[in-house]
Amino acid sequence: MSDSTGFVVRWDMAAGALVHAAIFVAPTIAVLLIVLTPDAARRAALRRRAAEGPVPRHRAVEVVAAELRRAHRALENLPGDASRFHRDEACARYDALLAEACAIADIPCDRLHDAIGLDRDIARLELEEALIRRGLAPH
16 A cells, blocks of 8 residues: 555554554653652652742641650659660650750750760759740650
């Protein structure tokens, strides 16, 4: 079969070209989409966040204060026969929340990280007092 220009079109050639495209071109496009889509999605998410305004540096003070009070109660209500692991875990959680609250209130808490034993307990009390002075009650 030929068209008006004299070019002979054979259907088996067209079908072969389509099969060739399906075998070689489609996987290439699929791989490119798989590779490029996450980066494009990340860039779109960054643009959307940038349009929303500045990202807060810390969690909401109310949330941190509530978690700090909960952690303090959990630390106080540990049974006397609690394992050393559970006691250390409760202290570590309370210290992390105390440090986060201090970061929100712009209180330096380096001493808490450097101290051990009784010195750490004293550092906790000092930081709790500083938070109370700033209006954030840790208990």
